């Protein structure tokens with residue numbers, strides 16, 4: 001379902017290009033999860049950006065659901081991304097002036113026509129993440145853990161086949177981090193989606209099927 005073959009990515013610098021990903025390959029089937037770990041600057045975010053089709057590799061291929069997003073036009077890729085990939089960021093990126101339910105519905109706005117089914121799905125997901133009582137609240141009225149739950153619900157709205165998480169438990173205390181990990185894995189399993197999480201958290205990495213460390217631009221299995 002997610003197939004990455006020999007991906008290479010370098011950033012231009014005033015001197016030699018900085019080659020962050022030298023030869024990255026990975027493969028994950030529906031329902032599988034993996035943690036990407038590695039020191040600061042090793043290229044974790046760069047890899048996540050490529051998996052999320054937000055940045056393109058210089059070489060190599062990425063296949064999601066059998067499709068090559070980098071052979072699409074930018075517009076087609078944006079539609080594909082919205083329908084196939086859910087993003088969970090450490091700092092949530094919730095819109096402060098929108099309620100919880102409106103935030104969760106954001107991905108449906110890109111379709112140009114949010115439907116009552118989207119609304120029902122949003123309400124159901126808000127229930128699944130335990131925030132039914134908070135559906136009409138603003139993000140500023142929620143705790144960090146609750147905001148992360150909203151971000152997870154929003155990421156799942158379009159039934160993505162790939163969930164990408166960047167430090168999903170980064171700003172949370174240990175108890176809340178454990179709750180969020182459990183929630184993320186339960187929903188991922190329910191949806192039979194692939195989950196890739198970039199994390200410094202050993203607890204989160206230990207909860208996923210695979211653990212890969214980015215070392216010198218390549219992934220090494222640490223499972």
Ligand SMILES: Nc1ncnc2c1ncn2[C@@H]1O[C@H](COP(=O)(O)OP(=O)(O)OP(=O)(O)O)[C@@H](O)[C@H]1O
Pocket residue numbers: 011012018020038039040041042043044045046047
């Ligand atoms: N747009 C860019 N242009 C030039 N260099 C970049 C760019 N983005 C990232 N880099 C460099 O590429 C390297 C890898 O960055 P990246 O953010 O992928 O690492 P990371 O492993 O996610 O780090 P962290 O754990 O600190 O977030 C770093 O040296 C960074 O400075």
